[in-house]
Amino acid sequence: MTAPAFSEDDRHFMRVALSLSKRGLGNVWPNPAVGCVLVSSDGTIVGRGHTQPGGRPHAERVALDMAGDLARGATAYVTLEPCSHVGKTPPCATGLIEAGVLRVVSALTDPDPRVSGRGHDMLRAAGIKVDVGLYDDEARRVNEGFLSKAERLRPFVTLKLASTLDARSATKTGESQWITGPAAREAGHLLRANHDAILVGANTVIADDPSLTCRLAGRSHQSPLRVILDRAGDVPITAKLIETADTVPTWLVTAEQNFAELSEKFGKTSVKVIAAGCADAHLDLHDVMRKLADEGLSRVLVETGGNLAAGLIKAGLVDRIIHFVAPSVIGGDGKAMIADLGLEKLETAPRFKRISDQKLGQDIAVTYDKITE
Structure with a gap:
């Protein structure tokens, strides 16, 4: 034609x-x-x-x-x-x-x-x-999110990273607020507003007790749904994400064997508990993404620690990385932006292509898309 x-x-x-x-x-x-x-x-x-x-x-x-x-x-x-x-x-x-x-x-x-x-x-x-x-x-x-859900049966996943020039996300004591400046943080909130959901791991919730809302003037109503990955059920019922689930929807994804227990634990809250399969003592991230797509999510923003970031990259589930880089250095004793991937050869490293970069005050934001064969 x-x-x-x-x-x-x-x-x-x-x-x-x-x-x-x-x-x-x-x-x-x-x-x-x-x-x-x-x-x-x-x-x-x-x-x-x-x-x-x-x-x-x-x-x-x-x-x-x-x-x-x-x-x-x-x-x-x-x-x-x-x-x-x-x-x-x-x-x-x-x-x-x-x-x-x-x-x-x-x-x-x-x-x-x-x-x-x-x-x-x-x-x-x-x-x-x-x-x-x-x-x-x-x-x-x-x-791209809707198409990913229809064609690949999973949401389009964007991993947001923030680090110093030497790819450190926190000092050795865990201090990370604030690595980037106000303009970069505002851009991060805009990302939240443009995604269906924001996903974090249980360790991030326990360590930082975040709110994960959009705090841009006039767009607070666009705070995304929050998704917590908590295989073992460690997130406390007093966490901000749990206590505010009646105003900003919050889902908790756990292992199938813990579903009944956690459904009871969070039964008096507004948290929705979802069961997913496990692989090697961790949540099966492919199954997690399938479950999120089944629930209707198409665009998921990941803001989490290095371990979950590494797990998603290793599983081939990260479609885009947006890396906010601050002009500072922490050093080798700081916390790595991404945890170990277990790579021995460069040829096996996951590859991304640079799509754009943006100056945000003294920081920069660089967007990379996954290279697909």
Whole structure:
């Protein structure tokens, strides 16, 4: 099939739709973050929308409601194929058809087996012109979490690291606040706001008793769900994450054999306990990620100590690393940013490619994506 020829206007309006889609990151799971723009025949935007918190209404529905009768004869620019299945809301493809839209430009085909081309087919069967593939790479990046959940049955995992120039995350006594400066910490809170969940290990909870909330002005309501990995059930019921679970959802993942005991331990709290399998006296991290995907999570930010970071890297579960680097040195007696990986040969080292870097005051943030074969 010949690739469609897109005009400069097409590119402009899809960029607007992509910008809208990013507004949903971190607060629309289990649904994808989608943007939609409706443009009349004279080039005027008559409707725009993005997926709303909790995943509905969908972007197309928001844009159609804004446009009203002006949607008739318009072109819809959508960052993901309009849905075709009946869920808690009617299919978006049906909504576009009933509104009288004449053309739909989609960035991506939806990999969800309930859709996967059926939405586009419904539109074409109704006489609507459908063009697919405009800015598909950028659309995939915006919805890399949703696509990972659909295609790999696990969330997209981002590991956040903060260290000195010599890759130390704390002094030998464990002091780590604050290695990086205010601008870097603000960027870290923005990362939290743009993810479905933030994951930590039990040791981090016990040692630091963190809150793991988003403390950006005006975005505290976007604090992500908190996930604690606690194989043995060591996290105390007095931990901040446990005590505040009624205001910020908190899940605790433990070994299957401890599920009943911990369900009782946390029974009077708002913590949700999830059971996962074990491997070599540790939680099976692949099973953990499958369970999180089954619960609807698609974008997980990891903020934890060196041991869990090493475990996730060794398991091949880290898709992106965002490394905040401060211009200071702690020395060899400080705590390593990542624990032992047991490597003997460089050729077996996990490889990442640098995607971007950003200056944040005196610190820098470098983003790396995993190199896949």
